[in-house]
Amino acid sequence: MPAATLTAFEPRKTPVQARSAFTVEAISEATIQVLLTHGADRLTTSRVAERAGVSVGTLYQYYPNKRSLLFAVFEDHLEKVSRAVEVACEHACHEPMSEMIQLVVEAYVDVKMQRADISIALYKVAPDVGGPALLTRTAQRLRKAIESMLRTAPDLKLSPDRFTIDMMLSAMSGAMRSALEAGGSTAIFRKTREHLVLLCQSYMAAATEHW
Amino acid sequence: MPAATLTAFEPRKTPVQARSAFTVEAISEATIQVLLTHGADRLTTSRVAERAGVSVGTLYQYYPNKRSLLFAVFEDHLEKVSRAVEVACEHACHEPMSEMIQLVVEAYVDVKMQRADISIALYKVAPDVGGPALLTRTAQRLRKAIESMLRTAPDLKLSPDRFTIDMMLSAMSGAMRSALEAGGSTAIFRKTREHLVLLCQSYMAAATEHW
Amino acid sequence: MPAATLTAFEPRKTPVQARSAFTVEAISEATIQVLLTHGADRLTTSRVAERAGVSVGTLYQYYPNKRSLLFAVFEDHLEKVSRAVEVACEHACHEPMSEMIQLVVEAYVDVKMQRADISIALYKVAPDVGGPALLTRTAQRLRKAIESMLRTAPDLKLSPDRFTIDMMLSAMSGAMRSALEAGGSTAIFRKTREHLVLLCQSYMAAATEHW
Amino acid sequence: MPAATLTAFEPRKTPVQARSAFTVEAISEATIQVLLTHGADRLTTSRVAERAGVSVGTLYQYYPNKRSLLFAVFEDHLEKVSRAVEVACEHACHEPMSEMIQLVVEAYVDVKMQRADISIALYKVAPDVGGPALLTRTAQRLRKAIESMLRTAPDLKLSPDRFTIDMMLSAMSGAMRSALEAGGSTAIFRKTREHLVLLCQSYMAAATEHW
């Protein structure tokens, strides 16, 4: 599959009937499972269909091609992550910056860990499926949410610029990726969470002017 | 290509005749070029051979399979990065911690930027080629170099634990990856460098006990 | 193709649609034709597919690899031979031993001659395709049939041991192979049949105790 | 390799120098070893050369192609077998027929067993290397020797015809092949020898007119 841009990966039909919704969900879940158990290059449309309990033909009724399938799963996951972070941002309004960062980072870490399987699966296909483009889009969305939140911080003279927030986000996702791919116990996970909070807090403190 | 571990990716034969050395180099370089111009999934062994100006057969004299070829390029790049960071670590001994971090981060950023093309190319194949395993190995190596360095920091009561250094490294590589994939001007590059220094410095300061 | 054991050569899928059954038969027949017209080492999967009037892909839907294809044809042929001999054995029960041998040998010779083309074709691939293992299995089956038959011979004090029957079978197949590979007229064929009967009769008479 | 006739398989040069003779012998022996350890289709010229301790280039100095190599080994072996049988035939002159058969069969069995490894190895390549043609030639030679011998048998009214001797030879080689491929202990081997003598004796007795 050649490298991809964002255009024209949308699913073929919107599930209007109950059966369709179920089928789409099954295919989507099967994709993740195949990705995790077989790896990115043993993921074939037939295998996904088989695992989902449908025929290849059916799969192609909902997705015009293999990439659109992976893209949809990817987009879905990022949508969930984005929403979780946005919700956290809203809740954190008017808190002191340090508190804000903590809530946002924890929300991010938690949502990634909740579907650690999907996260790990997607690391394997991201480059082939328009991952970078999609990540850029998501990063923009998250940045906006965080910017809005930070503007309400009572202890900030001046909100940080885009660049700073992007830096924080990319560091965050890098650290999260390592943690997920490494596996690790619940204890490790909690420590990662704490340290990622610390990392972001100290960076933001250093990078912004505040009282 | 199925997911891979670290074992058994070594090149097939060591060049004994002068001619061979040239051939191997040409193949290696061609691999990077094809990766950059065609993308990860349009990289075929024949294309690489053609670009290198040799026959496929010749390619297979030196690499037992496609993966080993990509693996070798990957390994080569990580070797260069590791060395650059290790050298920086040695130079930074006995400096204050903040200075240490600056030198190391700058070394890392610089070496990645120098071969930005390879870095970007490799992000595309990493998952298929034993990337995670190789990255883990590299991370260990870098961690050790940094630990040794930090033990000589005059302003540190207690050296940070492994976890903290790993966290810094993964955040660093995450940020760097985003920056590289985003492209960006020289100005952006300099700002990234500065901020990454700041990020690491402030995190390490926050995560360690010092005077 | 490396040497093979008996395991895991079964066809890949069982035809459910009517179309499939036809396809499978066509592929099987094409295999024999290619074997006969091109020889064992110019038999390629594409050639077989072409001759069968299907695409290579289709061939691989039914046979997981080239060997399994040849194996299936082999097995099929031996099945026919075995059945012919078994039927002869049943018919010959309670006859005098000499009569028994005659009927069995004639059945064997006849069935081999009927499909002389396949027999000759298969001699060429046997070693590569699990032939020895398959032949061993067939030999056991034939031996059992012959043992059962001989136990009903009224003129035998004691049935011959396994070894003796195996010896007869291997001599028989050796003689048959020579005859088939040599070609020869119908007259030759009839003489071969007579002499093979004589050979087996005289050996069995010499090797067993009888009245 | 396409099926072969007898023409043009002769080795490229006759070993005139001591070194050559040694090299040729090493290559020949290596061929058998590779055949036994790797199987017919994993026998490559490079592997043979490597095992023989020479370069591929050198191998091609002595054999114009792969087939000629296998053919030479084959021919060599059949030469030894033929000679052993011929010698036995000479020794057996003027003995009673039964004695003759015994001596000849034992000579044959013994020479095959002596180099059981070669025999087995050659069964694997025979079809690809002009085996049938070569075997025909050998069979003729053996038949002649046996005919000559039988003409001196004091207890034979009339010598058997060609056909009968060929039949005996092919049965003999078939039985021998089974025995060799089955492996088996020394005890089995001795029993095979005895029974093969019996088989040939009883067949010849039945097929000829004698006193």
Next chain:
DNA sequence: CATGAATGAGGTTTCATTCAT
């Protein structure tokens, strides 16, 4: 709508053979 048989371009890899050194 669902099925799954069929397609065939395209990818990876092998290996007999040559020839410059």
Next chain:
DNA sequence: TATGAATGAAACCTCATTCAT
């Protein structure tokens, strides 16, 4: 003469995608 690097045709096999049923 010996070497072994290079060649490249040709083999095997996969899998995204289509379409008749």
